[in-house]
Amino acid sequence: MTITTSLQLFTIKEQLDADLEGSLAAVAARGFTAVEPYDFVRRAAPLAEALAAAGLSAPSGHAFLASESFVNPDGSGTTLPVPSPAEVFAAAKVLGMTTVIDPYTEPARWESVEQIEETARLLNEAAAIGAAVDVRVGYHNHAHELEAVFDGVTGLEVLAGLLDERVVLEIDLYWVARGGVDPVALLERLGSRVIAVHAKDGTLDPAHANTYPPADQVAAGDGSVPLVEAIAAASALELAIVEFDHYEGDLFEAIERSRVYLDEKVAG
Numbered sequence: 001m002t003i004t005t006s007l008q009l010f011t012i013k014e015q016l017d018a019d020l021e022g023s024l025a026a027v028a029a030r031g032f033t034a035v036e037p038y039d040f041v042r043r044a045a046p047l048a049e050a051l052a053a054a055g056l057s058a059p060s061g062h063a064f065l066a067s068e069s070f071v072n073p074d075g076s077g078t079t080l081p082v083p084s085p086a087e088v089f090a091a092a093k094v095l096g097m098t099t100v101i102d103p104y105t106e107p108a109r110w111e112s113v114e115q116i117e118e119t120a121r122l123l124n125e126a127a128a129i130g131a132a133v134d135v136r137v138g139y140h141n142h143a144h145e146l147e148a149v150f151d152g153v154t155g156l157e158v159l160a161g162l163l164d165e166r167v168v169l170e171i172d173l174y175w176v177a178r179g180g181v182d183p184v185a186l187l188e189r190l191g192s193r194v195i196a197v198h199a200k201d202g203t204l205d206p207a208h209a210n211t212y213p214p215a216d217q218v219a220a221g222d223g224s225v226p227l228v229e230a231i232a233a234a235s236a237l238e239l240a241i242v243e244f245d246h247y248e249g250d251l252f253e254a255i256e257r258s259r260v261y262l263d264e265k266v267a268g
Helices: 009-018 020-029 041-054 085-094 113-131 155-162 173-178 183-193 227-232 251-265
Strands: 004-008 034-036 060-062 069-071 077-081 099-102 136-140 167-172 194-198 239-242
Touching: 004 009, 004 251, 009 020, 009 251, 020 041, 034 060, 034 239, 041 085, 085 099, 085 113, 099 113, 099 167, 099 194, 113 136, 113 155, 113 167, 136 194, 155 183, 167 173, 167 183, 173 183, 173 194, 183 194, 183 227, 227 251, 239 251
Parallel strands: 004 034, 004 239, 060 099, 099 136, 136 167, 167 194, 194 239
Antiparallel strands: 069 077
16 A cells, blocks of 8 residues: 655645745655645646646645535635536646545534535535546545534544445544544544545644644644554555644644654555
């Protein structure tokens, strides 16, 4: 099994907004060969040019597929409409992207099984559209999908059981742990559905449990999330993706240390 180490570009959002080409060149200089773009539809062409100039590929990316409007990183909704699945997949093709992952659905949509069924329906419909152009669809979790439990089963696992076999999962290991679930056991249960993880680490200090952005995230290997063990439990893993929601120190130093750790421990 070959696992590619990547970087979720939301990690360097401010740097990208200030200097797209320079920021991507800096990512490549830190040893990355792959990245995971976000909000890529509006800038597909310039992003593709900048990625090529930096020698970076984008095998996966984040775009909303099961929401009518954008959702902010803190979970609050907006009235800004999202591109259609067809527009998303057209942009993905420009970038050479083979997997598009829905990054977030609002916590209020995880209060009943019926709501989860609706999310599954939307993802399954998007997967059918994506399959026609050879683009896979996936879903990325935060904590609330694990905190929602129905008859002893987490909401995320309820969703997984309702998804078309073509829909994959990208598991954020930090948010699984924040949601009170063992990441290793979860990946064992989800099996081959998981093709990517956000290999995100943190101290999991209870004092920061309800803060956003999180104040406890650290370089991969420096925290309490069992990254190596969880990745070993993912039988079909393709991507181990570095991400920080927030980091107080030298961000580029932290992402490089995370890449080195993952490359040494799990990649290849």
